[in-house]
Amino acid sequence: MSEVRARFSFNQATAKYWPIPELVAGCLAAGVSQLGLWREETLEHGLDKTATLMRESGLAVTSLCRGGFFQTPDWYDENRRAIDEAATLGAPVLVLVSGGLPDGSRDVDAARAHVGDAIGELVPHARAAGVRLAIEPLHPMYCSDRCVVSSLGQALDLAAPHPVETVGVVVDTYHIWWDDQVWAQIARAGREERIACFQVADWATPLPEGVLLGRALPGDGCVELRRFREAVDAAGYRGPIEVEVFNAEVWARPGPEILDRTLSGYLAHVD
Template sequence: MKRFSLNQATTRGWPLPELAAGCVAAGVTQVGLWREEVQEFGVSATAELMRSSGLSVTTLCRGGFFDRPDWLSSNVTAIEEAATLGAPVLVLVSGGLPSGSRDVDAARAHIGESLGTLVPYALDAGVQLAIEPLHPMFCSDRCVVSTLGQALDLAEPYPAAAVGVAVDTYHLWWDDTVWSQIARAGAAGRIACFQVADWITPLPAGVLLGRGLPGRGCIELRRFREAVDATGFTGPIEVEVFNEEVWARPGLEILADTIEGYRRFVE
């Protein structure tokens, strides 16, 4: 359990104080947090809760959405929030096509330029930006970065301390080049975070909510873990699941099943 981290999305709706207490009781020492819930509870209050509970924050989700007019101020604020929480990584969901546009290449180029603007803020705060590629079905409206290779190409012009990538099994399991790209990311020191969730079928109507707890779907989760480990990455392994049936259950029950799935199918 030394590397296990509970991403807050997996137990959505579980109030932060209860999440912290539940993690402590279960021997979990690391959590990934989401900005909306943190802002609702209060950034400083959340930071104090994590410290007093002995919990480390592994990532903060999310920045990015470079297709929005306020992308710069929003991301600068997100970097500041991550620093306050002691989160070393801010996960970026890059955003889809701007309204009325069909130019995917231009959207990706804009992301690359925007990252350059954010690099000084990230370096000053000691926060690494993690470009997260999302499954291609989200390209139009959520993230034009669809492969790990694309994410690495965008990160490459900038220092690894400032810009890395997120390896998320749910979004990358389909890509036959992912293994060589994981090796490339590790060699460059750009694996900022590693997140696991399973792919379940049939997918629900809300495709984004089609993630399963480890072992409930078809992804070779251990193969991913072994590939990431082979690069020398020894950082946290976050379980991040979006699933309404999971969320309907009590937080402690979700956490127990998450830990069991992690031990059986990821470790």
Template sequence: MSDRFSFNQATANRWAIPDLVAGCVDAGVTRVGLWREQVADFGLEKTAALVKDAGIEVTSLCRGGFFSKPEWYEENRRAIEEARVLGAPVLVLVSGGLPPGSRDIDAARRHVGDAVGRLVPAAVEAGVQLAIEPLHPMFASDRCVVSSLGQALDLAAPYPAEAVGVVVDTYHLWWDDAVWAQIARAGREGRIACFQAADWITPLPEGVLLGRALPGEGCVELRRFRAAVDAAGYTGPVEVEVFHADLWARPGAEILAATIAAYREHVA
């Protein structure tokens, strides 16, 4: 198994954490990306002990952010602490959409930058890098006002790279003709904190959040992305993160095997 491959928990989101860990051990997978909800269900300390005992590295924790909510500061402080306990070097931030009743997307983006800045001291103390993830523009109103890698880098720019980086997610960025120059910029600035691979399929399902597919099933030039982040100096994990109801309905071990095969054929 490639030492860069990381299996993001969302790809088999019905797999309980003990089964996920056991399945990864059986498959020779040594890296996983975890989600806060599933970690909370099993228990933070129990999860940290389980992955450590299994020799599995947690490559990222999803997710913090959602800065449009009134309780954003306290919630993100908790998320940073959870990442520290799990040994996750990266906390993925999804910014959140427009505040209720607002149409001012510029102000919402400025708030994201200010909010990230307020979290920097806690992140530095915990040894966790905050990673701003741009999402496809169709999610701007309700989930993420950060829609391009360039916007994410601009928001990260005032802060040290070791504290604030960005996520390069193929599903969300494949459409942008500026992404290649922005990946190169992210490399120069030392800000590629996380690289996630998934394919884009059409027609999108009714729940557009579930429109991701395994590598090779859609239209994204996945190996071009992987080569671009490599050329930018990124040598870290390659997470495969897929949300799709049909995939989730399969047994966890089968999902993992299919993910490994797709990664090897279309990403590595």
């Protein structure tokens, strides 16, 4: 098994409707040793039940998604809960999606500044819990309502004032493949030791109605996925490589089929 294949992590979102016990069993049967988890599904199954299942199965949790949404009134308490959940699950990384503009606001600069301040308020709790906060930039089309952090450079700037062991960034191919500065920013992220999570998804063309579900399995879109993997490798990142896809057509398939197709696409286009 190659080093890159051994780094493969199956993100739970790719098989959204696969119940957690079956998901775990399917990963073990396929020789997959790592999973990225989501809070909603984990809480629905039961946080402690999921944590026990993961420990007993031997599967590693590579990340928990998600915290963030700092424009909401309860962001502080909600993110502290998310940090605690990550610690319970043994997830070393909590992915943060910053959230969009506050209601009635058009001030993107102020919203981004608030994200940095909010993360700073969470750092002591994250450090005590042993969880690294990972700022994820999303494609600019999500800026108004989901994420005012739109580029890897912006994410790195927000992470910079905070301890490197507690705050990093997410490199997600789906969201940053378009950016002509992305290769320089990946190299910068490596120099600054900020890459906390690497996620892979292809860009489907044309986008389906409802752009949230526009991710495609590796090889089914237009992104140079292997180039991204080689770039993060060159930047010194040796951690898990999660495949995370939101796609209604993919979700409609049986879980084992989704996993098999995800792994084959990964081996052909990322490894």
